[in-house]
Amino acid sequence: MRLPPRIAVALGLLAAQPVLGAEPAGKFPPTAADILAAAPATAWRPIPAENLLRMELADGRAVIIELTPVFAPQHVANIRSLVRQKWFDGNAIVRVRDNYVAQWGGARDDRAVPADVPTQIPAEYERPLKGVPFTPLPFPDSYAPRTGFSDTWPVGADANNIWLTHCYGAVAVGRSNAPDTGSGIELYAIIGHAQRHMDRNLAVVGRVVEGMDVLSALPRGPAPQGNYEKANFIPIAKTQGFSASDAAAPRFEVLRTDTPTFTQYVNARANRLDAFYAKPAAGIDVCNVQVPIQRRK
Amino acid sequence: MRLPPRIAVALGLLAAQPVLGAEPAGKFPPTAADILAAAPATAWRPIPAENLLRMELADGRAVIIELTPVFAPQHVANIRSLVRQKWFDGNAIVRVRDNYVAQWGGARDDRAVPADVPTQIPAEYERPLKGVPFTPLPFPDSYAPRTGFSDTWPVGADANNIWLTHCYGAVAVGRSNAPDTGSGIELYAIIGHAQRHMDRNLAVVGRVVEGMDVLSALPRGPAPQGNYEKANFIPIAKTQGFSASDAAAPRFEVLRTDTPTFTQYVNARANRLDAFYAKPAAGIDVCNVQVPIQRRK
Numbered sequence: 272m273r274l275p276p277r278i279a280v281a282l283g284l285l286a287a288q289p290v291l292g293a294e295p296a297g298k299f300p301p302t303a304a305d306i307l308a309a310a311p312a313t314a315w316r317p318i319p320a321e322n323l324l325r326m327e328l329a330d331g332r333a334v335i336i337e338l339t340p341v342f343a344p345q346h347v348a349n350i351r352s353l354v355r356q357k358w359f360d361g362n363a364i365v366r367v368r369d370n371y372v373a374q375w376g377g378a379r380d381d382r383a384v385p386a387d388v389p390t391q392i393p394a395e396y397e398r399p400l401k402g403v404p405f406t407p408l409p410f411p412d413s414y415a416p417r418t419g420f421s422d423t424w425p426v427g428a429d430a431n432n433i434w435l436t437h438c439y440g441a442v443a444v445g446r447s448n449a450p451d452t453g454s455g456i457e458l459y460a461i462i463g464h465a466q467r468h469m470d471r472n473l474a475v476v477g478r479v480v481e482g483m484d485v486l487s488a489l490p491r492g493p494a495p496q497g498n499y500e501k502a503n504f505i506p507i508a509k510t511q512g513f514s515a516s517d518a519a520a521p522r523f524e525v526l527r528t529d530t531p532t533f534t535q536y537v538n539a540r541a542n543r544l545d546a547f548y549a550k551p552a553a554g555i556d557v558c559n560v561q562v563p564i565q566r567r568k
Numbered sequence: 569m570r571l572p573p574r575i576a577v578a579l580g581l582l583a584a585q586p587v588l589g590a591e592p593a594g595k596f597p598p599t600a601a602d603i604l605a606a607a608p609a610t611a612w613r614p615i616p617a618e619n620l621l622r623m624e625l626a627d628g629r630a631v632i633i634e635l636t637p638v639f640a641p642q643h644v645a646n647i648r649s650l651v652r653q654k655w656f657d658g659n660a661i662v663r664v665r666d667n668y669v670a671q672w673g674g675a676r677d678d679r680a681v682p683a684d685v686p687t688q689i690p691a692e693y694e695r696p697l698k699g700v701p702f703t704p705l706p707f708p709d710s711y712a713p714r715t716g717f718s719d720t721w722p723v724g725a726d727a728n729n730i731w732l733t734h735c736y737g738a739v740a741v742g743r744s745n746a747p748d749t750g751s752g753i754e755l756y757a758i759i760g761h762a763q764r765h766m767d768r769n770l771a772v773v774g775r776v777v778e779g780m781d782v783l784s785a786l787p788r789g790p791a792p793q794g795n796y797e798k799a800n801f802i803p804i805a806k807t808q809g810f811s812a813s814d815a816a817a818p819r820f821e822v823l824r825t826d827t828p829t830f831t832q833y834v835n836a837r838a839n840r841l842d843a844f845y846a847k848p849a850a851g852i853d854v855c856n857v858q859v860p861i862q863r864r865k
Contacts, residue, residue, distance in 0.1 A: 369780055369781045369784055369785075370736050370737075370780070370784070370858075396847070408710075410710045411708035411709065411710060412708065412710055412851075413705075413707045413708060413709055413710070413851045413852060413853035413854075414849045414850075414851045414852070414853070415851075438761070439667050439760055439761045440667075448843045448844050450846060463736055463760060463761070463784070464735070464736045464760070464761050464762055464855055464856055465761055465853075465856070466856070467849060467852075467853070467856070468837070468838075468840055468845070468848075468849045468852065468856070470849065471847045472840075472844075472845050472846060472847050483666055483667070484666045484787075484788040487666055487667070487760070487784075487785075487788075488666075488784075488785050488786065488787055488788055489785065490781075490785055491781040491784075491785055540765070541765075543765050543769075546745045547745050547769075548765070548769050549747060549769060550693070550768045550769050551765075552711045552764060552765045552767065553711075554709075554710045554711045554712075555710060555711070555764075555765065556710035556711070556762075556764070556853070557710075558761055559761055559762070559763070559764070559765070561667075
């Protein structure tokens with residue numbers, strides 16, 4: 272069993288605590304669900320309303336995305352500007368490729384990109400690690416020297432830089448071949464296995480916090496790249512941003528990734544041992560940790 | 569750049585060869601698509617018709633699964649028996665949980681499990697590595713000491729044992745809490761990010777070779793575990809096996825994982841460098857290699 276010492280110790284400590292689930296106390300360590308149920312309010316933090324983006328399809332179903340101005344400030348500024356100028360309203364989802372991405376924004380042939388939205392912007396694919404919050408995961412990774420979380424976001428890192436990862440539900444900016452062509456007029460979400468080879472090659476700008484299945488259960492496009500025929504585009508009714516003072520803004524909270532609760536949560540998911548799981552994996556990849564996000568109570 | 573020496577060398581060798589795509593010769597190494605296009609016929613092998621299972625939904629759409637009697641012989645024997653006795657005909661998909669699984673076979677309350685299908689069978693979760701084909705991947709993994717491929721199947725391995733991985737499209741056997749309760753009457757497929765913590769805890773018995781989107785694009789169930797209300801079960805019309813001599817059997821081939829072509833394919837996917845990708849990942853996880861499977865020409 273490849274059990275890193277740090278985790279083995281944590282498991283031992285946890286096993287001595289009372290179990291919070293339905294199993295006999297002491298038989299199994301707390302599960303991830305137990306740990307969330309017992310988490311103090313301070314283990315969570317609100318998601319700023321001004322970072323939320325609501326996209327409503329013509330059929331009324333909605334996807335809510337959290338943008339991250341910290342990692343991709345200029346891309347996010349572009350997207351905010353595009354939303355204000357209704358670039359996505361009446362636009363469409365144009366591509367859904369199985370085990371890959373759902374992509375939208377590319378159905379706008381009735382108008383040009385707004386003049387105040389730069390179509391050439393820096394490739395914000397990674398940033399210096401120095402001074403950035405980083406909770407490393409103690410497990411090896413197939414793509415990056417290190418992985419972990421930066422203020423709730425899954426990241427890869429090397430000695431100098433840190434970058435967002437293309438995990439399930441990540442929202443990123445489509446582009447042409449040149450790295451500086453990702454203006455934000457087309458966005459995509461990962462709907463299958465993580466596409467980590469895209470890390471540092473495309474700009475991740477956010478994550479879906481609600482309504483993921485609105486994207487993941489869409490019909491796959493018939494072309495090799497998953498493109499829809501124009502007649503089958505999925506129409507977007509509107510996109511909407513919020514302000515911090517907006518009483519109607521949806522309220523979400525995310526589990527902080529710099530607390531003992533989060534360490535316990537990761538340990539429990541990396542070492543499942545309960546009435547069902549008999550063989551703990553003793554590891555977990557950064558995209559399968561799945562930082563909990565929920566509507567605020 | 570974390571470029572393992574072996575890969576760096578391979579990249580160098582490949583870069584000196586003529587490029588097969590549309591890019592100027594010599595500018596980029598061959599892509600994975602280039603390598604497949606140039607692969608000799610001997611780089612592929614047929615999938616035995618007797619290992620194929622065709623599941624047709626009531627709406628006429630079909631999923632074709634390859635079973636692996638090598639890794640889970642008793643589970644596969646049970647499934648073959650259940651198919652012959654029409655266990656799945658008139659049954660249903662009962663659960664679709666986002667970023668997790670689609671599950672079927674649990675809607676059979678009109679008859680008992682056939683008497684010749686053992687409901688208690690050994691937990692075929694791993695097998696001794698000795699004597700088993702194994703092409704290791706040269707990249708670290710978050711779950712297993714080693715990963716790689718065993719005669720085209722993605723696997724994890726330690727010093728003694730080898731096991732199938734819960735990658736996207738993997739088909740496995742649902743069970744109750746006890747490890748020996750996975751009789752095959754309920755099956756599931758992974759429809760999101762790999763669920764590698766299930767490795768060695770549940771029996772992988774196959775993989776979807778065609779029609780994956782028939783499962784992955786199904787509506788997600790409303791309950792926390794993704795269960796459908798009975799009224800919303802997705803009915804299965806029938807399941808069908810084939811014999812080697814069956815002229816009507818679908819014909820598939822899979823890229824062999826023990827050839828120079830496969831090594832080149834993995835290297836190209838681990839080190840994407842073309843007109844679009846500027847920063848090769850220098851790594852890939854076992855579930856994102858995606859061993860090519862295609863209809864036979």
